[in-house]
Structures are given as structure tokens and as C-alpha cells.
Amino acid sequence: MTKRFSWGQVVLLVIALALAAVWLAPILWAVATSVKPETETTKIPLQWFGSEITFDAYALVLGTGGIVKWAINSTVTAVIVTFLTVLFSAMAAYGFARTQFRGQRALLALILAGIMVPPQVLIAPLFAEMVALGLVDTWWAIILPQVAAPLIVYILVKFFQDVPPELEQAAFVDGAGRWRVFFTIVLPLSRPVLAAVSIFTFITTWNNFLWPFLVSTDPNTMTLPVGLANVVQGTFGLRYAQIMASVVLAGLPLLVVFVMFQRQIVRGVAHTGLAGQ
Amino acid sequence: MTTTVAAPATAAPVATPKVRRGWTQHGMVFVAPFLLIYVAFLVWPTLLGFQMSLSSVNIAGGNNHFVGFGNYLEAFGDPRMWHSLWNTLVFTVLSTVPLVFLGLVFALLVHNLRFMQWLWRLSFFGPFLLPSAVVSILWLQMIYPAGYGLINGTLGTDVLWLGDPSVAMWSMVLTTVWWTVGFNFLLYLAALQSIPQHLYEAAAIDGATAWDKLRSITLPLLGRTTALIVVLQLVASLKVFDQIYLMTGGGPQDATRPIIEYAYDVGFTGYRTGYASAVSYILFALIVIVSLAQLRLFRKREEVAS
Numbered sequence: 355m356t357k358r359f360s361w362g363q364v365v366l367l368v369i370a371l372a373l374a375a376v377w378l379a380p381i382l383w384a385v386a387t388s389v390k391p392e393t394e395t396t397k398i399p400l401q402w403f404g405s406e407i408t409f410d411a412y413a414l415v416l417g418t419g420g421i422v423k424w425a426i427n428s429t430v431t432a433v434i435v436t437f438l439t440v441l442f443s444a445m446a447a448y449g450f451a452r453t454q455f456r457g458q459r460a461l462l463a464l465i466l467a468g469i470m471v472p473p474q475v476l477i478a479p480l481f482a483e484m485v486a487l488g489l490v491d492t493w494w495a496i497i498l499p500q501v502a503a504p505l506i507v508y509i510l511v512k513f514f515q516d517v518p519p520e521l522e523q524a525a526f527v528d529g530a531g532r533w534r535v536f537f538t539i540v541l542p543l544s545r546p547v548l549a550a551v552s553i554f555t556f557i558t559t560w561n562n563f564l565w566p567f568l569v570s571t572d573p574n575t576m577t578l579p580v581g582l583a584n585v586v587q588g589t590f591g592l593r594y595a596q597i598m599a600s601v602v603l604a605g606l607p608l609l610v611v612f613v614m615f616q617r618q619i620v621r622g623v624a625h626t627g628l629a630g631q
Numbered sequence: 632m633t634t635t636v637a638a639p640a641t642a643a644p645v646a647t648p649k650v651r652r653g654w655t656q657h658g659m660v661f662v663a664p665f666l667l668i669y670v671a672f673l674v675w676p677t678l679l680g681f682q683m684s685l686s687s688v689n690i691a692g693g694n695n696h697f698v699g700f701g702n703y704l705e706a707f708g709d710p711r712m713w714h715s716l717w718n719t720l721v722f723t724v725l726s727t728v729p730l731v732f733l734g735l736v737f738a739l740l741v742h743n744l745r746f747m748q749w750l751w752r753l754s755f756f757g758p759f760l761l762p763s764a765v766v767s768i769l770w771l772q773m774i775y776p777a778g779y780g781l782i783n784g785t786l787g788t789d790v791l792w793l794g795d796p797s798v799a800m801w802s803m804v805l806t807t808v809w810w811t812v813g814f815n816f817l818l819y820l821a822a823l824q825s826i827p828q829h830l831y832e833a834a835a836i837d838g839a840t841a842w843d844k845l846r847s848i849t850l851p852l853l854g855r856t857t858a859l860i861v862v863l864q865l866v867a868s869l870k871v872f873d874q875i876y877l878m879t880g881g882g883p884q885d886a887t888r889p890i891i892e893y894a895y896d897v898g899f900t901g902y903r904t905g906y907a908s909a910v911s912y913i914l915f916a917l918i919v920i921v922s923l924a925q926l927r928l929f930r931k932r933e934e935v936a937s
Contacts, residue, residue, distance in 0.1 A: 362841065363745065370740050374754035380809065381757065383781045384769050400784035438668075446665035453658030461662065468673050470922040474870050474891050475911040478898045479680035480672070482692065502673040507665060536661070561762040563873045564891075568899065579764035583877055594772060601769050608760040609753070616749060620756070624821035627814060627863070 381605070388412070388598035395594040411595035412603070420573065421600055424581035425607075431493055431566075431577060432559040435500045439555050440548055442501065447510030448536055452522070462511070468504035477568055484569055495569040496577065500559055506551050509626060513547045514540070550622035553615070557623075560608065578604050684908035690898065702909035712910055714885055715893035718800070719914070722875075722889060723868040725804045730864050731857065733808065734815025739849070741816075742823040756813030763873035766810045771878045775802060793879050796886035803875050803887050810874070811867070815860050822856040823849070862925040869918055890914050 383402075387395050388411050390404035415421055449455075450462050473480075480499055481490075489495040517540065525535045541548070566577045573581065582604055585597075612619055684702055688695040706712045741751040758766065774781045775792035783790060792802040826849065834844050872891040875881065881888030881896075888896075890910065898907025 366740060366744055367746070370744055370751060373737070373740070374751060377754045377758065377809065380769060380774055380781065383773055387773055396779040398778045398784065400779065400781070442665040442668065445661045449658045449661030453661065455658035455662075458658070461666065464674070465669065468669065470919050471673060471677055472866070472870050472915065472918055474872060475894075475915040475918075476673075476676045476680055477895065478904045478908045478911065479676040479683055481690075481899075482683070482688075482904065483672075483676055483679065485692070498668060499672040499676075502665075502669045502671075504669065504673070532661075557760060561760075563763045564895075579762040582762070582764040582768060597768060597772050601765050605761045605765045609757055612757065612760055613749070613753060616752060620752060620817055620820075623756075623814065624817050627818050 384598045384601050384605075388595055388602050390595055392593055392595045395598075411593075411599035415596050415599045415603065420581055420585065421578070421603055423574065424576050424578040425604070427493070427576060427581075428560055428578040431496050432556050434493070435497050435559040436552050436555045438497070438501045439503050439506055440552050443503065443506040443551070444510055444541065444544070444548065445536070446507050447514050448540060450507070450511050451514035452519070452540075453532070465504045465507055468502075469508060473499065474564060477564065480565070481568055490569055491572045491575050493575060496566045496575070499565060500562065503555065505626075506555065509551060510544075510547065513544060517543060546621075547625070549618055550625040553619050553622035554626040557608065557619075680908045681912065683905050684912050686905045687903075688905045690902040690904050698905070702906045703913070705906065706909050706913060711885070712890070712893060712913075715881075715888045715890040716913070718885075718887060719869060719871065719889045719891075721800060722803060722807075722871055722887075723865060725800065726807050726868045726871075727861065727864045729804070729808050730812050730815055730868075731860055733812050734860065735819050735853070735857070737812065737816040738819030738823055739845070742820060752817075755816050758810050759813035761810065763810075764877060766806065767874045767877035770802075770806045770874075774806075775878075794883055796883045799879055799883055799887045803871075803878070806874055806878070807868075807871070815864065818860055819853065819856065822853055826852050858928060859925075862921065862928075865921050866918055869914065869921070 386402050389407045389409065391406060391408055392411070394401070394404040446465075450458065476499075484490050484495045489498075521539055521543070522535050525539055530538070561579065562577075563579045563583070567580045567583065570576045570580055573584070576584070582600060585600065685697060685699060686695055687698050687701075737751075737755050741748070741755070744751065771793070773779075775783075777783050777789055777791065780792075782788070782792065790798060793799055830848050831844055834848060839847075870891065871889045872895070875887050875889055876892050876895075879887045881892050891914065894907045894910040894914075897910060898904045901907075
């Protein structure tokens, strides 16, 4: 690698730095506000730094308990949704890609058609269904509808169709059954694509708002976005340092995860997003 | 003995593909868990929603009478439905253009830079990872206010970003572009990385400038990706709800209320679940039309390609 200096690169770099600064500014402003003393958060003209850096707002927000509980709810529901979605979708995709059974084509068509159904238009019937099942205000009401993700099945069907069948056949000859082949050969071979769809599912579930907002009225089952949305209209009033501390606490985990697993996340999102091609 | 008489006739054709019969059962078992959840929580609600849209049912499940297409007829004569549908379409057009264009610009920029890839990706894609509630609270409380808000405070302006009916929709677009452009940016970046390098090398030998390469290699080869991104973006924008509901609640004076929020208001605040379902299914029809147009578009392209 020879590093070549060119004016073109310098110009691009300056433009990129300016745009990055604009794009990061709102997040940095939230962080800056969260560490100011409460009395200085609305000073005019704007000041990026207060008279001192204080973490009082964080202590107060964490002390009231809500946000920790919601973060746990969000983590648990997102982990369960991701695990079930990937497991069930991978099984189904394998069934479609590698086995034959009656009605297979019709079922696959039914699942592909579901990709077009936006969950947002189903809120009324889904809510009625949850009431009938007695699941409102439970984690299952949040989890189950999000596991019905036809796009993930579609992505995995396409992937399994491209895996050379020879690898499996060798195992069949050795007397391995379908399940053993699936769990010990197919799944390990698919680790990159499984990682990609897992990351995609986790991010969407962690950030989902409308549905969890409708089915959780009890602060004990609320996810982080829902709890936060309620807080804004409620208790913290106009204490901006505390509001911004909540915002930073709620936003930071995924940003930290992103910095750590950047390569995988970029690939995961690109892969899943481009699946329509 | 009578039982065994018929046996050879049926057993014979089954016996030969013995392995296959084993697969037959297994194939269904592999598909079953997903299928169960899919039918229960996607197929069934889709059918139920349509049935509800033909009824006068309320949120408690009462007053459940069949009204035919009465709800749809009412919706087509309901100025608030039209207004929220109009808002949704305006938002979709206003947001799709910059989201696709800036996504491309960011990707071209980052693709051609050799340093600090992590910084660009974090800056442009980072906001996409924030929950809608975080984004909305941040912009509502600290970015848009007059005086101490980041925009007005920095520029020394006094714009009522959320309070002025003629500005509020633009503010929704601005926040949305900041929040979600990173997704299109990543899709474009992946597409750029898959363009074979030798095309550029060949062009360089022919003495092509950077602008020539962009115009006659990069942009044409991104056509397919752009079509995909535009369709994905149209569908995503048509479904807008979170940030508008959380920042303006649909106001001021209904200037930003999208159709999903109207369905939510009618169904969950006004308790008219049947009518809300009809309003939802009008949007549903619109989204299906866009998706089907996408399918046709790509099929035609494939035919042309082959």
C-alpha cells in the first residue's frame, strides 16, 4: 500500500468531515446537555460546555429505576425474538430448500406474499387477537408477532439453495438423519448469513415502537422505546439534562455494539436490505 | 388375510422411494414451527382485519355487525382520512428524494476515501441504530426549540420548526433523513464495492477522468440498486408513524398527521376498530400496489437482461 497524496482526496476529506460533523452534532449535543448542571441546559447563546461536567442527571435517571427495567425488558424480548426468528426461519427455509412435501409450493408462495404485509396496518386485528388470547401486557404479545418474519425465511431459502448438496449427502451416506445434518452441517456452514439476519432482527426488534407501545400499558413490561416515550410526556417534565441522559443511555448500547461489530453489522444490514434484488 | 390383499398394490410404489417418504414427513416438521406462528400472527390477523373492516366492531369487540363496504365508503367521504393520506403521500415524496440522493452522495464519498472508514460509517449510519423514541425526544427537546434548540441557537434564527403548520412537515422530513439515510448509504456502499475494479482500470487506460468514470461506469451500474432503494424507501415512508406521533402528535392543525396515526386515533382513541381497519387497509392496498410494481419492474429487467 503506497499512500498517495492528491488534492482530490483532500477535497473529499474536507467535505466528508463537514458532513460527519453535521450528522454527529445532534448526538454530541445530547451528550453535552446530559453532563451540564440542570440550570445551564437552556442557556442562550448556546454553550457546548457548562461550568462543570457533572453526572448528576445520570445518577438521578438510573436511580428512578424505570430505565434499567425497560432496558432489561428490551434486551430480553429482543434476544428471544432474534433466537426464535432465526431458529424457526432457518428450519423452515431448510424445509423449503432441501426437502419435498405436499403443498410445498403453495406454502412458500403464501410466505412470500406475507413480505408485502406491513405490520403497521395489522394493529387493530392483532390487538383484538391478543385481547382474545389474554396476552396483553405480557412479553409474548410483544414477541410472537415479530417472530412471524417472512423476509428472513426468504433470505435463508435463497441461501440454502446455493449451498452445495454434496456436503449433506456425504453425511447421509454415513447414516446421519435430517436433523443431525441440519444442526451439525447446515447451520455451522451458514454462520455468516445467520449472523447477518440475527443482527438485522435484533436491531429492528430493539427499536420497534408502535406494536410494543400498543400492547404494553404496564410499566413493568414496557420496552425501552415505549418507556422512554411515556417518560417524555410524564415525569421528567422540563429537566433537560435528565431527559438527555435517558436518551444517551437508551441510544448508547447499540452505538457501542456497532463500533465493536462494525464489519458484521454493515454486512448484515446490506445483505438483508438487498435481499429484494 | 383380507387385509394383506390390497397391501402389495399400495406398498409397492411407496416402498421404492422409501427415503423420500421419510423426507416428506421431515420437510413438514421443519416448516411447522414457523408456519404455526406465521399463520397465527400474520395470516390470521390479515384476514381478521379485512373482516373487521367490513363490520362496525368497537375496541371491546362489541357492536359487531356486518356493514359491507360501508366503512370504505365512509372513509372515501371522510376529509380527515383524505388529509392524512395526503400528508402521508407528501411525506413520502419529500423524504424519498433526499434519502435516496444523500444516501448515494455519502456512499460515493466514503467509497472514495481511504481513511477513517469507521468514523464515516458511525457518523452516517449511527443514527439509524437509535430507537425512534430516542430520535424523537432528542429533536423535540433539544434540536428544534427556539432559543436553546441546536438549530435555532446555532443559526440565530427563530423558526417554529414544530409549531408552524407550513414548516412542521419539512421538520419531520429533516429528522427522518438524519435518522434513516444511513440505511440507504450502506446499501449503496455495498453496491459500489461490488463493481469490478477492472472496469475503472480499463477506463483509466483510455484516459477517462474521475467524472467520466462516475458518469459512464458507476452511475449506470447503480441503476438496479437505485430502483430497489427507491421502492424500499417508498414503502418505508408510506408507513411513517413513530417520529411524527412522538414529535408533533400529528399537529399543528393536523398538518403532519399520517394515515397510520389516523387509523390509530380512530381505532384506539375513538374505539371504532372496524372503521380503523378500513382506513388501514386503504394504505395496505397502496403498499401492495407499490410492491407489485416493484416485482414487475424487476421481472422486466431480468427478461431484458437475459
